[in-house]
Amino acid sequence: MKAFDIALKDMTRSFRSAFAVVFMFIVPLLVTGMFYFMFGNIASDGEFSLPKTKVVIANLDEGGPKFQVNPKNIPGGKKADTMGDLIVSILQSEEMTDLIEVTFAPSAEAARTTVDSQNAQVAIIIPSDFSHQFADVDGEAIIEFYQDPTLTIGPAIMRAILNRFMDGMAGVKIAVNVFLDEADTNQYAMVGQVVQLYLKDSLAESDDPAGELLDVRAPSNGQKNEAQESQNLMLNIIGPIMGGMMVFYAFYTGTSVAQSILKEEEEQTLPRLFTTPTSQATILTGKLLSVFMTVCVQVIVLLIAAHLMFGIQWGDILSVVLMAAGIILTASSFGIFVNSFLKNTKQGGVVFGGVLTVTGMMGMIKIFAMNSAIANKMGDTISLLVPQGWAIRGLMQSMNGEPINSVLTTVLISLVWSTAFFIIGVWRFNRRYV
Amino acid sequence: MDHVPAIEVLDLHKSFGENKAVQGVSFEVTQGEIFSLLGPNGAGKTTTISMLSCLLRPNNGDARVMGHSIRSDAMGVKSVLGVVPQDIALYEDLTARENLSFWGKMYNLRGSKLKSRVNEVLGVIGLRDRANERVGKYSGGMKRRVNIGVALLHKPKVIYMDEPTVGIDPQSRRNILDSVVKLKDEGMTVLYTTHYMEEAQELSDHIAIMDHGKMMACGTHEELVKLVGQQTRIDLTLNGDGINVMKMWQEIEGVSRVSAEDGLVTVLVADSNQVLPHLFEAAAHLSMRITSVDIREPNLEAVFLHLTGRALRD
Numbered sequence A: 001m002k003a004f005d006i007a008l009k010d011m012t013r014s015f016r017s018a019f020a021v022v023f024m025f026i027v028p029l030l031v032t033g034m035f036y037f038m039f040g041n042i043a044s045d046g047e048f049s050l051p052k053t054k055v056v057i058a059n060l061d062e063g064g065p066k067f068q069v070n071p072k073n074i075p076g077g078k079k080a081d082t083m084g085d086l087i088v089s090i091l092q093s094e095e096m097t098d099l100i101e102v103t104f105a106p107s108a109e110a111a112r113t114t115v116d117s118q119n120a121q122v123a124i125i126i127p128s129d130f131s132h133q134f135a136d137v138d139g140e141a142i143i144e145f146y147q148d149p150t151l152t153i154g155p156a157i158m159r160a161i162l163n164r165f166m167d168g169m170a171g172v173k174i175a176v177n178v179f180l181d182e183a184d185t186n187q188y189a190m191v192g193q194v195v196q197l198y199l200k201d202s203l204a205e206s207d208d209p210a211g212e213l214l215d216v217r218a219p220s221n222g223q224k225n226e227a228q229e230s231q232n233l234m235l236n237i238i239g240p241i242m243g244g245m246m247v248f249y250a251f252y253t254g255t256s257v258a259q260s261i262l263k264e265e266e267e268q269t270l271p272r273l274f275t276t277p278t279s280q281a282t283i284l285t286g287k288l289l290s291v292f293m294t295v296c297v298q299v300i301v302l303l304i305a306a307h308l309m310f311g312i313q314w315g316d317i318l319s320v321v322l323m324a325a326g327i328i329l330t331a332s333s334f335g336i337f338v339n340s341f342l343k344n345t346k347q348g349g350v351v352f353g354g355v356l357t358v359t360g361m362m363g364m365i366k367i368f369a370m371n372s373a374i375a376n377k378m379g380d381t382i383s384l385l386v387p388q389g390w391a392i393r394g395l396m397q398s399m400n401g402e403p404i405n406s407v408l409t410t411v412l413i414s415l416v417w418s419t420a421f422f423i424i425g426v427w428r429f430n431r432r433y434v
Numbered sequence B: 001m002d003h004v005p006a007i008e009v010l011d012l013h014k015s016f017g018e019n020k021a022v023q024g025v026s027f028e029v030t031q032g033e034i035f036s037l038l039g040p041n042g043a044g045k046t047t048t049i050s051m052l053s054c055l056l057r058p059n060n061g062d063a064r065v066m067g068h069s070i071r072s073d074a075m076g077v078k079s080v081l082g083v084v085p086q087d088i089a090l091y092e093d094l095t096a097r098e099n100l101s102f103w104g105k106m107y108n109l110r111g112s113k114l115k116s117r118v119n120e121v122l123g124v125i126g127l128r129d130r131a132n133e134r135v136g137k138y139s140g141g142m143k144r145r146v147n148i149g150v151a152l153l154h155k156p157k158v159i160y161m162d163e164p165t166v167g168i169d170p171q172s173r174r175n176i177l178d179s180v181v182k183l184k185d186e187g188m189t190v191l192y193t194t195h196y197m198e199e200a201q202e203l204s205d206h207i208a209i210m211d212h213g214k215m216m217a218c219g220t221h222e223e224l225v226k227l228v229g230q231q232t233r234i235d236l237t238l239n240g241d242g243i244n245v246m247k248m249w250q251e252i253e254g255v256s257r258v259s260a261e262d263g264l265v266t267v268l269v270a271d272s273n274q275v276l277p278h279l280f281e282a283a284a285h286l287s288m289r290i291t292s293v294d295i296r297e298p299n300l301e302a303v304f305l306h307l308t309g310r311a312l313r314d
Helices: A001-014 A018-045 A083-091 A107-114 A130-135 A153-182 A185-204 A208-215 A233-258 A262-265 A269-274 A280-310 A316-338 A345-368 A373-383 A387-399 A406-433 B043-054 B075-079 B096-106 B110-126 B140-152 B172-186 B197-203 B223-225 B242-253 B274-285 B300-308
Strands: A053-059 A100-104 A121-126 A144-147 B006-017 B017-031 B034-038 B060-066 B081-084 B158-162 B191-192 B206-209 B215-221 B232-238 B255-261 B265-270 B290-294
Touching: A001 A018, A001 A233, A001 A262, A001 A280, A001 B034, A001 B096, A018 A233, A018 A280, A053 A083, A053 A107, A053 A153, A083 A100, A083 A121, A083 A153, A083 A316, A083 B017, A107 A121, A107 A144, A107 A345, A107 B232, A121 A153, A130 A153, A144 A153, A144 B034, A153 A233, A153 B110, A185 B075, A208 B206, A233 A262, A233 A316, A233 A345, A233 A387, A262 B043, A269 A280, A280 A316, A280 A406, A316 A345, A316 A387, A316 A406, A316 B197, A345 A373, A373 A387, A387 A406, B006 B043, B017 B060, B017 B206, B017 B215, B034 B043, B034 B172, B034 B197, B034 B223, B043 B158, B043 B191, B075 B158, B081 B140, B096 B110, B110 B140, B140 B158, B140 B172, B172 B197, B191 B197, B197 B300, B206 B300, B215 B223, B215 B255, B215 B300, B223 B274, B223 B300, B232 B274, B232 B300, B242 B255, B242 B265, B242 B274, B255 B300, B265 B300
Parallel strands: A053 A100, A053 A121, B034 B191, B034 B206, B081 B158, B158 B191
Antiparallel strands: A121 A144, B006 B017, B006 B060, B206 B215, B232 B265, B232 B290, B255 B265
16 A cells, blocks of 8 residues: 555656656657658648659469550550559559559569569569459459558558548549349440440549559458558658657656666755665655556556547557557566666766666667668567567557557567566665665 | 663764774763753764764674664664754755655655655645645755755654755744754653854763764763863963964963964863963963953863864864
8 A cells, every 4th residue: 555655745846847748648649740741741742752652563474354444544544455554654653653653574483583683662563364353243353452560651652642542543443343133144344345334433532543553452462451451651651750769758758767767866855764674675666657657647647648649549449458468568667777886866867868868769760760671670679678669569550450469479578578677676775775 | 662762872983085084982971851962073973973874884883772683673763763964865855845745745644644744744844834845945044944844754653864954044944943842741761963152061961072983071061061170261372383382381280281273272171260460471471462361160062172282173
């Protein structure tokens, strides 16, 4: 009970500090908000330019029914004899030139090799029966989407484009199927005209024909999570940034609140606590509990606020709970660990300016190096050298809708970090005040 | 229980590396009295109090507080004890009421008992009207009062007050001294440390004089003064180097000790009226001029000087 009283007292003090509240809640949301508006402007004025995503296409589509799509309805106005050609035409259209750089591979294997050798970030492999499957009522038209696993933004952009395109084509397919159900056999040759009519009608409802053509989506190989598909491009960028900010400032808060042990020593309230009939174990437990509870409040508030303000989807509830627990425990124990090495709060400046910033940046390097293949791969390795990297990894896994086992594994590794930090920190503090 | 000494200190020793902070200190404090530890900074008073509060573990010796050993029953000691530390030990971003409530919980007070004790203590320290203001906004004197209030919450049998009047204005100092006497009237035992002779003289039933970690003397004010044989202290300043004149003064009949510190020469004499003319004569003989004279009747300062050979100063 006394430990809880100590924790509540510390929390009251923390939340009364305007400085602490600003760094706990406002700064992470503000930074993310700046990115939010910055990337929001990409869509509105197109002034912001992202590095181009290198895409290699293996169009193996051998064709099927001739759709005879009017070139004026295809971005770029190119002729498209197959569904594969249609996709290629769209990806090569003028609207796409700022976002992607297209090259071609003669085979699926060659396309994959191009990605493996990091000469491209994404391979789009259109199978030989793509048009045929599309025309078949029971067929399943699937595009293979092969990406560099270390990258996030570039592939996310491509995924969003393809998803939207394929979704629209699914609408076309429904129209074709309805026609085939209703028409006589001798009218099947008119399928192409039906497609054209569908596109024409749907385009007529849009102010932006090119945009409408892209506003389609359909399942593609390896990208079957519907919830994930619904994320738009901006959130794919903003989500990791907000997550990174949350992890960075959770560690900041953990270290800052844990510093209250040293602060109380300097303010003489800790020695006074030791003169009361309260055991040292209870006092230290209370101090540690306050760190944990404060970071807990911060993470929960940021998760909810980011969802409400930016519409960020953190993943399914179990993954989010696991991921949040990993962040909270690691950030709290890291704070205790770091402070146990300090003699006084003056040394805290070095910790805040040095250790926290360096380890925080190392942990976030993956997020900020998403568009450089080599930097991203290196970043992935470097970030996992620090606890922040594991926290961010769990966060990304949850956001990407990865299986719960993957998230759990990352959280368990975070717990190993956390346990080590906790044991060393508590041992050092106990030895100090014995 | 009344026959048990409130505090019984037996041959306490504490060293920090080579520095022997406390060397064989022993004394006994009767229940209901004010006992002062008097000595300059660095005399070992705070170290002694820290050991008696179970903050420091002695290298040797033991002490009992209301029968509880500081070595084997620290929790027992802490439960009967209220400590007013030398520095203000409060949470400045909490209000006085919040501070008292928190510390009350640390002394195992809960619920309505806690609430009523907090209100009572706020009344005792005269801060009921400003109880909901943050302590950080208080004056130094008000903080001192809250600092004392914290130690009173659980109605301890023994209170340690470690130099509670350092660095505060005369009015607040007066309030604190009055409150110490009031605590005694309420039956509490007070162990008070100070380097102000006047405070020890005014408050204490017994005084222990400490210097360099050792206890030089212990007794009532009268008993201590007798140690210097009712000698009068004369402080003089000269217009030049006083080494030769001090040698002459030492030879004068009725002079028991001559010492000098920071340009001030102190002479302990049996009868100042008889000796003073001789002091002037000796100075004139060496062409020296006495520029100031201050005659002081026997007091604790003289006792300290007599025991240690130097003045009791900061």
